[in-house]
Amino acid sequence: MPEGIIVKALSGYYYVKPFQENAIVTGExxxxxxxxxILKRKEITPLVGDHVIYSLTENGEGMVDDVHPRESExxxxxxxxxRLAVLVFSVREPDMNLNLLDKFLVHIENSGLKVLIVLSKQDLADDAGEATAYVKALYEQVGYEVMVTSSLTGAGSEDLRKRLSGxxxxFAGQSGVGKSTLLNRIVPGLGLETGEISLRLGRGRHTTRHVELMDIGEGGFVADTPGFSQLDFLELGVxxxxxxxxxxxxxxxxxxxxxxxxxxxxxCQVISALEQGEIASSRYEHYxxxxxxxxxxxRRY
Known part of the structure; x- marks a missing residue:
């Protein structure tokens, strides 16, 4: 029976992109x-990103017969x-917000995902090199992977595209940091609107009402989604x-x-490490x- 990956779920339908020899069929x-x-009786609700077994029906549509075990949910x-949460934060326009970056990191650490921090728009500030180097060194010392990109010059775009494959x-981050522009740069012809943030995250209302996977080639997909929409710690114990x-x-x-x-x-050895400069003061203050x-x-609840 054929297998594939659910790339969109909408109005009771699941849109499955076929596999061929355990690889996604590009352009299919x-x-x-x-x-x-039987899925309902097993209390299984298929999700976007699920690897599924399906069968074709006479009308050219299909039925999802089974869902493979999930690596994450x-x-x-x-x-x-x-597999990966990509946090996009700009050096300028808007200015770097390390408080929000650390809040995203807390949520993602709690979810158990791998993290990639992408510093965008480095070309917009005179001191971008110094500011970018500081932030990059800070979070690499903590143990995070950090990439620097510029949608204007294309710097870092090819490295990011390779990192997203397979x-x-x-994607998550501040609104207006250029997530859509960045994706358009690494996937020519993708055509995401850059006037409005289609990958909107953070507080407030969002325009994307359903989750959809964008095929970026080489087995890579990016979730076009409202993302981590409520950063309020309600799912995390103190x-x-x-x-x-x-x-x-x-x-x-x-x-x-x-x-x-x-x-x-x-x-407390954490406080001691802070006093000795082994833990960054900005990270501890955000903690x-x-x-x-x-x-x-x-207390309020």
């Missing part, structure tokens, strides 16, 4: 499918088998926050008290900010 039309009743946006990625700051881990294991909040306890925000929300 999608097959419009319904789900078999996001609740918001509802996408399966995402799996499903979701006791889990410190585990989302990966540089805390080697020091937290040596703290004097179990369940240390890393805020005021004596013998405290997020911790207090989560405590305030918990």
């Amino acid at each position: 039309d999608t097959v419009q499918c319904r789900g078999r009743g 996001l609740i918001r946006p509802p996408v399966a088998n995402v 799996g499903i990625s979701v 006791e889990e926050l410190s585990t989302c700051f990966r540089e805390f881990a080697p020091y937290a294991e040596q703290c004097k008290f179990r369940g240390c909040s890393h805020l005021h306890e004596p013998g 405290k900010l997020f911790y207090n925000e989560m405590k305030d929300k918990k």
Whole structure:
């Protein structure tokens, strides 16, 4: 029986892009499918990104017969088998917002995805080289992969395209950082509108009402989706926050008290590492900010 990947789910239909010898067939039309009743009885709801077995019907459509086990599953946006979260932040227009970047990183660490930080629009500022180098060094020291791009000059576009091949990625970041322009640059002919942000994330309303995978070639897909639409920590417990700051881990294991909040306890090795310059002050300040925000929300609820 044929197999494929669900690239869009809309109004009860699943649009499946066929596999051929375990590879996605580039340029192949999608097959419009319904789900078999047995999936509902098994309490399986197919998601965009699912690898599925399907069968063709007489009218040229298809039926999704089974869903392969998922490597990952996001609740918001509802996408399966995402391999990589790409965080796009610009050096200028809008200015770099490290607070928001760290908030995204907390959510993605909690989801268990791999992360790629992309610094865009480096050509727009006189001090872009210095600012970009600082941010790149800061997050690489923490352990994140960082790429620098410019949609204007094309710098970094080919490296990014190669990085996105062979799996499903979701894009996130500030509105207006050039996500659509960047994708148009790495995939000629994609034709995403750049006047409005089709990959809108963060607070507020979004224009994309359903999740859809864009085929960018070489087995790579990008989820055109509202993304992580509510960065309010409601799905994360305050006791889990410190585990989302990966540089805390080697020091937290040596703290004097179990369940240390890393805020005021004596013998806290995270605070000690901060004082010795082994943990960046900006990251620690954001940790405290997020911790207090989560405590305030918990009291209100």
